Amino acid sequence: MNSSHDNYKKKLKEAGYKLTPQRIAIINVISENKGKHLSTEEIYDIVKQRNPEMGLATVYRTLQLLDELEVVSSLNLEDGCVRYELYCHTGEHNHHHLICSNCGAVIEVEGDLLEELEKKIEMEYDFKIMDHKVKFYGLCRNCKNLV
Ligand SMILES: [Zn+2]
Ligand SMILES: [Zn+2]
Ligand SMILES: [Zn+2]
Incomplete structure (x- = not known):
């Protein structure tokens, strides 16, 4: 775990949420694909290769939670697609x-x-x-x- 992970861990903890394996897996996928602005489906496709037991509904719900907690940032495109990237915590x-x-x-x-x-x-x-x-x-x- 690097220091940026500690930041996200802290964010979740402060809000009373645990850093579950599912949450870690999703944060990892988004962090490994910096600049790609992956959609929910794209994140799901990558996550399920490593965690076959994880369903699309879990990925969807987790992303919504992480968005609310400002762990990830969502980008709504007009085609109805929501894309995600890590929330920037540098103060910028x-x-x-x-x-x-x-x-x-x-x-x-x-x-x-x-x-x-x-x-x-x-x-x-x-x-x-x-x-x-x-x-x-x-x-x-x-x-x-x-x-
Ligand atoms: Zn971006
Ligand atoms: Zn173009
Ligand atoms: Zn500004």
Whole structure:
């Protein structure tokens, strides 16, 4: 167990949940596939190779719980697909996602880039911004050239 696992363990423990083998298996799959934004079905496919006894319903329920506890972060795509990645606990805001409307590619944006907008909002609305989920829709490098 590395230190990032200890963080997730702590999160679960604080909320009164145990770090069960199922939860560990799912956290491992998501952490091993960084940047891939796996869907519930994709996570299930990988998890069941190692834990054949685990059903899709368990994976589904576990992901919802981990999402609530901010162990994982969900990304809702307009095709009805929910994708997951590990929640970032570095104190930084969630990265932005670029979503290709043609091929469905999900690209991560490095850097927040919203500092100015956030400052403005906090002043104008007397609102403390803790995080954000920003999605940009468009065409990726490959698809742009096809249109
Ligand atoms: Zn931000
Ligand atoms: Zn594309
Ligand atoms: Zn991401």
